[in-house]
Amino acid sequence: MQSESIAYLFFAKSLTNMSSTAVQCAYIGLGAMGKSMAGHIARKITSLNYPPLLVYNRTQARAEDFQKENPQISKAASSLEEIAKKADIIFSCLLNDAAVQETVKALKPHLKSGAILVESSTIAPAIAQDLAKQLKEKDVTYIACPVMGPPVKAASGDLTVLMAGGNPETREKVKSLLIPVIGKKAIELGMDDVAESLRLKLCGNYYITGLVELIAEGMTLGEAAGVGQQHVKELLDCVFPNTLLGVYAGRMLNNTYRDQVAFSMSAAKKDVNHIMEMAKDVKASVPITEVFLDHLNQVQAEQGDLDLSAVVGKLRQKAGLDFDLKKQ
Numbered sequence: 001m002q003s004e005s006i007a008y009l010f011f012a013k014s015l016t017n018m019s020s021t022a023v024q025c026a027y028i029g030l031g032a033m034g035k036s037m038a039g040h041i042a043r044k045i046t047s048l049n050y051p052p053l054l055v056y057n058r059t060q061a062r063a064e065d066f067q068k069e070n071p072q073i074s075k076a077a078s079s080l081e082e083i084a085k086k087a088d089i090i091f092s093c094l095l096n097d098a099a100v101q102e103t104v105k106a107l108k109p110h111l112k113s114g115a116i117l118v119e120s121s122t123i124a125p126a127i128a129q130d131l132a133k134q135l136k137e138k139d140v141t142y143i144a145c146p147v148m149g150p151p152v153k154a155a156s157g158d159l160t161v162l163m164a165g166g167n168p169e170t171r172e173k174v175k176s177l178l179i180p181v182i183g184k185k186a187i188e189l190g191m192d193d194v195a196e197s198l199r200l201k202l203c204g205n206y207y208i209t210g211l212v213e214l215i216a217e218g219m220t221l222g223e224a225a226g227v228g229q230q231h232v233k234e235l236l237d238c239v240f241p242n243t244l245l246g247v248y249a250g251r252m253l254n255n256t257y258r259d260q261v262a263f264s265m266s267a268a269k270k271d272v273n274h275i276m277e278m279a280k281d282v283k284a285s286v287p288i289t290e291v292f293l294d295h296l297n298q299v300q301a302e303q304g305d306l307d308l309s310a311v312v313g314k315l316r317q318k319a320g321l322d323f324d325l326k327k328q
């Protein structure tokens, strides 16, 4: 039998099971990304007549605020133990490796057999593998589901979802709650190795951080050569319309990196360190990432934790210009 047919049979069976038994879903981590994803999932499961989404956040007030903003469709939980004991499908989006490890450690003793953890944080691939292995011993499925896109795309339900791990049944069950819910498209990777989606996520962030370096260098080149950064941005908008080139060029042109931190330098540094670690492991060279990290470190040390587009300030200084572009 074709693998798609097997997956369909599993899915049909799981839908039958879902209608007879209530599926309790939960969300852990209501930060810039998580709160929007949780909101979309809460509305989706309500449309399926599932119980309200259980939500948990380390800082409890955020879970209570979420419940107030999403009455009827969500319920704040007071502990990770409560989440683990009640939930069949747990989604999470947390800051970093340590946050995910601590959270799984607290959940693990209480998780229901057969539960599914859908983890969306950007973490080291090896850590996801280790957590998946630990949870398998408890008959819990770990699906590594990192996402591409900033908080504004999370809010509009327009993320790109990367999925690895699970089996045909759990994969379909989870995908039906994520697409088209938090995103319009899922890139599906293997079921045997949860690290695959994290490796792809790091490739994605390689492009984002490298692109920021490239734009910062080009904007500075134009400014130093007397063309003006506004004309460089105009050129990017004409040649590469509606792309991240224009978005980041806009942040650099308008010096918004101090007041509007969409992707902080500390978060970018965490991802860049994972990228460099992965590149080292597979003997790939990522010189653009190294140059970007050097500029990022210098700016962070001198100016604090700004938006990553502030690397342009270091490039400007190197060209004998002021850190901040003077407004016309």
Ligand SMILES: NC(=O)c1ccc[n+]([C@@H]2O[C@H](COP(=O)([O-])OP(=O)(O)OC[C@H]3O[C@@H](n4cnc5c(N)ncnc54)[C@H](OP(=O)(O)O)[C@@H]3O)[C@@H](O)[C@H]2O)c1
Binding pocket: 028, 029, 030, 031, 032, 033, 034, 057, 058, 059, 062, 093, 094, 095, 096, 098, 099, 100, 102, 103, 120, 121, 122, 123, 147, 148, 149, 150, 151, 262, 263, 267
């Ligand atoms: N922002 C983006 O553009 C973006 C895009 C794609 C992917 N991501 C990834 O998505 C994840 C979340 O990013 P975000 O922007 O939503 O971050 P955020 O706004 O800083 O939220 C972080 C969340 O993690 C929780 N947390 C932090 N340390 C913890 C710990 N030790 N134990 C338990 N919970 C902890 C925070 O709880 P408190 O409220 O208690 O601090 C909060 O709920 C990160 O892995 C990031 O790399 C971010």
